[in-house]
Amino acid sequence: MDRRDAVLALLALGAAPFAAEAQQATKVARIGYLSTSLAVSPQTHEAFRQGLRDLGYVEGRNVVIEYRDAEGKVERLPALAAELVALKVDVIVAAEGTVTALAAKQATRTLPIVFASAAGDPVTSGLVTNLARPDGNVTGLCTLTADLVGKRLELLTQAIPGVSRVAVLRLPGALGERTEKDYLKATDVAGRALGVRLQFVEVRGPADFDRAFSDMTRVSAGALTVLPANMFRREHRRLVDLAAKNRLPAVYTSREFVDAGGLMAYGPNHADLFRRAATYVDKILKGAKPGDLPVEQPTKFELVINLKTAKALGLTIPPSVLARADEVIQ
Incomplete structure (x- = not known):
């Protein structure tokens, strides 16, 4: 091996670790x-x-x-x-x-x-x-939101003193069988503890929304809580519009509902x-x-309240509830 080849060989050996490091990087x-x-x-x-x-x-x-x-x-x-x-x-x-x-x-x-x-x-x-x-x-x-069902119902009854019947909108199969049972049980327990009658209303898809809200009106529901479902989040604007049309104060699972005009939301x-x-x-x-x-x-949990919606519904949210809000939309 001549001097030139030896130098090249040394350079190649020296460069090998850097090449490997660069490849890894x-x-x-x-x-x-x-x-x-x-x-x-x-x-x-x-x-x-x-x-x-x-x-x-x-x-x-x-x-x-x-x-x-x-x-x-x-x-x-x-x-x-x-x-x-x-x-x-x-x-x-x-x-x-x-x-x-x-x-x-x-x-x-x-x-x-x-x-x-x-x-x-x-x-x-x-x-x-x-x-x-x-x-x-x-x-x-x-999210462990089954534990939050009672919290949402509690906030709803505090925001609307005297409400006696609450509609519960659910999408069967949205959460998996075991989780769904936990949610339904937690909802029932919370309703009993708060002394409100619950009216469970099922939908299979957006085509059922109009019928669902008609059912809520027919049983004289005074408010609405919406159980978690990705389909509900995807259709949140329509649900909010139907709640407003039927003058139903509602509590939702996440803030996009309130940003779209829903009354209030509480969740992670x-x-x-x-x-x-x-x-x-x-x-x-x-x-x-x-x-x-x-x-x-x-x-991190957040309570978001839309006062513009409350005014449109003729509601005055008690100061005790507003004081707990992370954000109030005027």
Whole structure:
């Protein structure tokens, strides 16, 4: 080997670690993003992306997100989850609800899954075996909103003193069988404790909305509470319009209803949950096992009240309720 070849060989040896390091630094992570409907709440999906950016992930540079949108048709979720598994993504994010997370879990027992806002208790719904140590390939953040049903009813009765009959709008199958039973039981218990009669009104889709509100009027419901369902969030403007048309004060699960003209909403801050989901993804991409990451519960809740709507309904919200609001829309 002559002197020139020796120098080149030394340079090649010296450059090898840097090349390997550069290759590692530019490794592109692939995230599967399974959603029942990306149109439901765009701000929450953006919150997840912002959470990734805050952690140094830039789409197209060091991360690719494979989106799969069921467009409100939950029966499509199993096939969409299977597509993400076939793509061999590094982690699947189940963007909304227990049903989405269960579809992902049924599609794979090995790929890591992070649920961003599973409704109810993930243990009773079968997502994990334990909140502190989930085991398996699934972890994430839950809303535990079955416990909030009573809180919403309480706020409604305080905002409308003397209300005696409350309609409860529900979409059968929206939450998964176990979680749905928890919600219905919690609603019934809360109604009894508050001394109000509950009128459960079921819908199967938006085509049933007009009939549902006619049923509420027919039984002389004095107010309305809406149980969680992604379809309701997707159709939130129409539900709010129908409540106004039928002069029904209503409490909802999340703030987009109030932004659209609904009276009030109380629940977890979903944008915060989705931002925190990005932290789970980051840990898993760096080698953590889902089963070792505890399931987290909401840390931020928000009560939002629309006084413009209250005025249109002829209501005066008591100062004691307004004082508890995180935001009051004038």
